Amino acid sequence: MILRIEGLCKTYPGGVKALDGVSLDIRAGENLGLVGESGCGKTTLARAIMGLVAPDKGTVIFHGHPGRREFCRQVRMVFQDPFSSLDPRYSVRAILNEALRLEPRMTTGEGLTRMRRVLDLVRMPRDILSRYPHEFSGGERQRLAIARALMTEPSLLILDEAVSSLDVLVQKDIVLMLEDLQQRLRMTYFFISHNLRVVRRLSRKIAVMTGGRIVEYADRDEVFNRPSHPYTRALIQAAFNYEVAP
Ligand SMILES: Nc1ncnc2c1ncn2[C@@H]1O[C@H](COP(=O)(O)OP(=O)(O)OP(=O)(O)O)[C@@H](O)[C@H]1O
Numbered sequence: 221m222i223l224r225i226e227g228l229c230k231t232y233p234g235g236v237k238a239l240d241g242v243s244l245d246i247r248a249g250e251n252l253g254l255v256g257e258s259g260c261g262k263t264t265l266a267r268a269i270m271g272l273v274a275p276d277k278g279t280v281i282f283h284g285h286p287g288r289r290e291f292c293r294q295v296r297m298v299f300q301d302p303f304s305s306l307d308p309r310y311s312v313r314a315i316l317n318e319a320l321r322l323e324p325r326m327t328t329g330e331g332l333t334r335m336r337r338v339l340d341l342v343r344m345p346r347d348i349l350s351r352y353p354h355e356f357s358g359g360e361r362q363r364l365a366i367a368r369a370l371m372t373e374p375s376l377l378i379l380d381e382a383v384s385s386l387d388v389l390v391q392k393d394i395v396l397m398l399e400d401l402q403q404r405l406r407m408t409y410f411f412i413s414h415n416l417r418v419v420r421r422l423s424r425k426i427a428v429m430t431g432g433r434i435v436e437y438a439d440r441d442e443v444f445n446r447p448s449h450p451y452t453r454a455l456i457q458a459a460f461n462y463e464v465a466p
C-alpha cells in the first residue's frame with residue numbers, strides 16, 4: 221500500500237459537493253486509473269491528496285507517514301493544461317530547478333545532472349535548459365511538466381488528464397512514454413482521465429467516479445467484462461459504442 225484515502229468529503233463554497241465520502245487504496249507499483257464525467261470530482265480528489273484542497277472530512281495516509289517535505293518529494297502531480305502549469309516567465313532550467321528546493325543537500329552540479337537525466341527520460345534534448353515554455357508545442361510542454369515531476373524521483377505520480385489536451389497521435393506517444401517510465405523507474409501511477417479508452421490502455425486497476433463518489437473499483441478486465449454499476453455500463457457504452465450485459 222502506498223496511499224490510503226479514507227472518507228474524503230469536500231463541499232465548495234456555493235454548495236457543490238465535489239467529494240462525497242471517497243475511500244480508495246493505491247497499491248505500490250500499480251497503475252490505478254480514475255474515470256468519470258466532467259465535474260464528478262476527479263481533480264478535487266487529486267488536489268486533496270496533494271494537500272492543495274482542504275477536505276471537510278477524511279484523511280489521506282501515505283506509506284510510512286512521511287513529513288511534509290518528504291511527501292512532496294515522493295508524490296508529484298502532472299496537471300491537465302501544459303500552457304498554464306508551466307510559468308511562461310521561467311526558463312526550462314528554472315522550472316526544473318524549482319523542484320530541487322525539496323532536495324536541499326543537492327549541489328549545483330548534481331542538480332544539473334538530474335536535469336539532464338529527466339530530459340533524457342522524457343525524450344527531450346538536453347540543450348533546451350535556457351529556452352522558455354512558449355517555444356514548445358503542447359506535447360513538448362507536457363513532456364516538460366512530466367520532467368519537472370520526475371525531478372525529485374517520486375514514488376507516486378498523479379496524472380490529472382495529463383494527455384487530454386493533446387491530439388491523438390501526441391497522446392499516444394506520451395502514453396507509451398509513461399508506460400515505459402513506470403517500468404523503468406518503478407513508480408506508482410494514479411492516472412485520472414475522462415477518457416475510458418486511454419485508461420483501459422494504461423491502467424490495470426480502475427476506479428469509476430460519479431457525483432463525488434467512487435461507484436466501481438476493480439481490475440480492468442472485471443470492469444470491462446462485468447461492470448457492477450449502471451454508470452460504468454453507460455460509460456463503456458458511450459466510449460466504445462457497445463452494450464454490456466447487466
Ligand atoms: N474552487 C472551486 N470552487 C467552487 N466549485 C468548484 C471549485 N473547483 C471545482 N468546483 C466544482 O466541484 C465539482 C467537481 O470539480 P472537479 O474539477 O473536481 O471535477 P473533475 O471531475 O476534475 O472535472 P473535469 O473532468 O472537467 O476536469 C464541479 O461541479 C466544479 O464546478
Ligand SMILES: [Mg+2]
Binds near residue numbers: 262263264380381
Ligand atoms: Mg479535472
